[in-house]
Amino acid sequence: MKDEIIIAGFGGQGVLSMGKILAYSGLMENKEVTWLPSYGPEQRGGTANVTVILSDERISSPILDSYDVAVVLNQQSLDKFEPKVKPGGVLIYDSYGINRIPTRTDITVYRVDAMDATFEMQNTKAFNMLVLGALLKVRPMVTVESVLKGLKKTLPERHHNLLPMNEEALRRGMELVNS
Amino acid sequence: MESEIRLMKGNEALAHAMIRYGADGYFGYPITPQSEVLETLEAEMPWETTGMVVLQAESEVAAINMVYAGAGCGKAVCTSSSSPGMSLMQEGVSYIAAAELPALLINCMRGGPGLGTIQPSQADYFQTTKGGGHGDYHLIALAPSSVQEMCDFVALGWDLAFKYRNPAIILADGIVGQMMEKVVLPEQRSRRTQEEVRKQCPWAVTGKKNRKRNVITSLELEAPAMEKINNHLQAKYKEIEANEVRYEALNTEDCDYLLVAFGSMARICEKVMELARKQGLKAGLLRPITLWPFPAAAIAEAAKKAKGILVVELSAGQMIEDVKLAVNCNVEVRHYGRLGGVVPNPDEVLDALKGMIK
Amino acid sequence: MKPEDIISKGECVYKKPSLLTDANMHYCPGCSHGVVHKLIAEVIEEMGMEDKxxxxSPVGCAVFAYNYIDVDWVQAAHGRAPSVATALKRLNPENLVFTYQGDGDLAAIGTCETIHAANRGENIAIIFINNAIYGMTGGQMAPTTLLGMKTATTPYGRRVDLNGHPLVMAPLMAQLDGTCYVTRQSVHTPGAVRKAKAAIRKAFENSMAGKGTSMVEIVSTCNSGWKLTPAQANEWMVEHMFKKYPLGDLKNE
Structure with a gap:
């Protein structure tokens, strides 16, 4: 099994850390993983994206032309990466601030209103975990248990009180998926 | 610390590998895209555990001269930088090579020339393999293409540096430095005691207890004597060329077209090779791991049956010169590269490869 | 007959320090370097630090200091001696680490390294030979060259508008929090030599006590570069150099 994923959005939306959590979850399942961000000034405020590859075998290029899954969290990213989803692949987008919705019919498109949900939950920090929940609902490439195990390993002890909130957001995100 | 599986950036892996090697010192100056090396070391505080010295120097110039001194007293010391910073260090690198000191250097290349960009590049190939500083010298140049190799080449680099009393350099790029992958960190080795350093490096300046004084210098005003020193260096380089060539060959036995690439570009070319084979084009990949000594014989062997060679680099064409020399113009050698920090996609490299088919 | 046969031990009032090698020094007759070398050798010997x-050594006339003083040495790239000393001392704190630098090395090409090593308070001693000229390369202007002074690159005398002002390093170093001892000495009279030796000893002791950076500036002559006899050079130094670079402690903590 190999999943080639792009996650893209605004800097500050937790794009890179969502990719990191996904990669770490893959590691928990003994997969080969790569995580390659767009780095530099782009990290601060502009658009940010990260390529994550999870595979049972050795991974060749960390840089890709096309993706099995694109998770896009703003209009720019949707415009940029919709054409790069492989036929038969998956595109997940957050509807917040989107004025041109995806049009391709040879891929499966899912809408997730995660940003709206964070307003309801009054917790904008939960955003990327909601999106990750939606992604794992659509493509269960790693288990929720692995995500939580990975989080526990990477979060410093003093932040372990945040684990229940993350789990809740993850499960909530799974319910938010609209096709 | 025991061996451990972690997910981390290439730059972070370098720092952890240094500590676990039992390194004595790191001296560096921040520059994107390799600042995580110093940041990680400062966060890990190895001076509290292994006694490793970590110092943010006032410049790359100061840092390389600290490395010169550290290696001069027989310690396992390192500096890392990115392209513009490496240019600043070249005088010191020449001194280290001339004084035959076992230092480890790391260049996480970015786009140049000049201040350039902070995006990945491989355009310091000439600087690294053809000199860089003044005089006839060579660095043992290792080109990692994965985070695991970033980790492993720290130990390999130092081992080779001490074996030959010659500086070794890890020539990485922004991709390998910034990318996170699974990495198996080795178990912690203890730092050598001062007695062990004295025994392993009887030439080192540690204070002249029970021996004649040692002097670390590269100065010799008498030309015939300086020639003799040069001849000694050249003999050592011959020995390294004979013993230390490293490369990885994938599908080279039956390939019609051979890709030659190092570091992150080799990863992209591996994908290109997979795509090409799916389309019925028999492609192979030869990845030099040591850029100096260069795997010329292996490339010549792999090229025997090939109809063409495509050298893929993040430069305007530097390693291609060594590939051409290796195959002695017996087969067509073309170059594909992107410049200034732009990284090619596998598809465009595949197109370039297909363009070679007659 | 050997000298030992006619000199009884009781009568020996002066001898070459055992840490000075028998190599013939390449310094010009009258040069201050030889005296300072001897003082360093004596101090190391008296402190019992021969093995540590x-x-x-710098780039400049004193590059070959390692041929004359019988301890371990590192020859540094031009101006980088304080960086080299930084790493030597940090990696082997039990060593007595000192740099020996001229005015070009310390105050021109190596100003950055000098100031930063001192500002970090590296536990090293810096011996700074200030003779206001580039001796080894043939008498060109140094950063410390006095106004009006003729050199190979200021053939009509140093001018402010063309060459800027003489750089006075000691006060710069004294104001840094990392320095514990900054002093200016000379070696042109027996009394001055005794004081200079005491200053070098203090600087070396400071470094072993972990008190921070010490700098001993030795205002020196370069009679060849100055185109004077050794005696005239001493007089010229007293008359002109000491005005710009007065002797004494600037900082002693």
């Missing part, structure tokens, strides 16, 4: 001393 590591010197850092």
């Amino acid at each position: 001393a590591v010197g850092v």
Whole structure:
């Protein structure tokens, strides 16, 4: 099994850390993983994206032309990466601030209103975990248990009180998926 | 610390590998895209555990001269930088090579020339393999293409540096430095005691207890004597060329077209090779791991049956010169590269490869 | 007949320090370097640090200091001696680490390294030979060259508008929090030599006590570069150099 994923959005939306959590979850399942961000000034405020590859075998290029899954969290990213989803692949987008919705019919498109949900939950920090929940609902490439195990390993002890909130957001995100 | 599986950036892996090697010192100056090396070391505080010295120097110039001194007293010391910073260090690198000191250097290349960009590049190939500083010298140049190799080449680099009393350099790029992958960190080795350093490096300046004084210098005003020193260096380089060539060959036995690439570009070319084979084009990949000594014989062997060679680099064409020399113009050698920090996609490299088919 | 046969031990009032090698010094007759070398050798010997001393020689006339003082040495790239000394001392704190630098090395090409090593308070001693000229390369202007002074690159005398002002390093170093001892000495009279020796000893002791950076500036002559006899050079130094670079402690903590 190999999943080639792009996650893209605004800097500050937790794009890179969502990719990191996904990669770490893959590691928990003994997969080969790569995580390659767009780095530099782009990290601060502009658009940010990260390529994550999870595979049972050795991974060749960390840089890709096309993706099995694109998770896009703003209009720019949707415009940029919709054409790069492989036929038969998956595109997940957050509807917040989107004025041109995806049009391709040879891929499966899912809408997730995660940003709206964070307003309801009054917790904008939960955003990327909601999106990750939606992604794992659509493509269960790693288990929720692995995500939580990975989080526990990477979060410093003093932040372990945040684990229940993350789990809740993850499960909530799974319910938010609209096709 | 025991061996451990972690997910981390290439730059972070370098720092952890240094500590676990039992390194004595790191001296560096921040520059994107390799600042995580110093940041990680400062966060890990190895001076509290292994006694490793970590110092943010006032410049790359100061840092390389600290490395010169550290290696001069027989310690396992390192500096890392990115392209513009490496240019600043070249005088010191020449001194280290001339004084035959076992230092480890790391260049996480970015786009140049000049201040350039902070995006990945491989355009310091000439600087690294053809000199860089003044005089006839060579660095043992290792080109990692994965985070695991970033980790492993720290130990390999130092081992080779001490074996030959010659500086070794890890020539990485922004991709390998910034990318996170699974990495198996080795178990912690203890730092050598001062007695062990004295025994392993009887030439080192540690204070002249029970021996004649040692002097670390590269100065010799008498030309015939300086020639003799040069001849000694050249003999050592011959020995390294004979013993230390490293490369990885994938599908080279039956390939019609051979890709030659190092570091992150080799990863992209591996994908290109997979795509090409799916389309019925028999492609192979030869990845030099040591850029100096260069795997010329292996490339010549792999090229025997090939109809063409495509050298893929993040430069305007530097390693291609060594590939051409290796195959002695017996087969067509073309170059594909992107410049200034732009990284090619596998598809465009595949197109370039297909363009070679007659 | 050997000298030992006619000199009884009781009568020996002066001898070459055992740490000075028998190599013929390449310094010009009258040059201050030889005296300062002897003082360093004496101090290391008297402190019993022969087995722990590591010197850092510069680029300049004193590049071959390692041929004359019988301890471990590192020859540093031009101006980088304080960086070299920084790493030597941090990696082997039990060593007595000192640099020996001229005015070009310390105050021109190596100003950055000098100031930063001192500002970090590296536990090293810096011996700074200030003779206001580039001796080895043939008498060109140094950063410390006095106004009006003729050199190979200021053939009509140093001018402010063309060459800027003489750089006075000691006060710069004294104001840094990392320095514990900054002093200016000379070696042109027996009395001055005794004081200079005491200053070098203090600087070396400071470094072993972990008190921070010490700098001993030796205002020196370069009679060849100055185109004077050794005696005239001493007089010229007293008359002109001491005005710009007065002797004494600037900082002693």
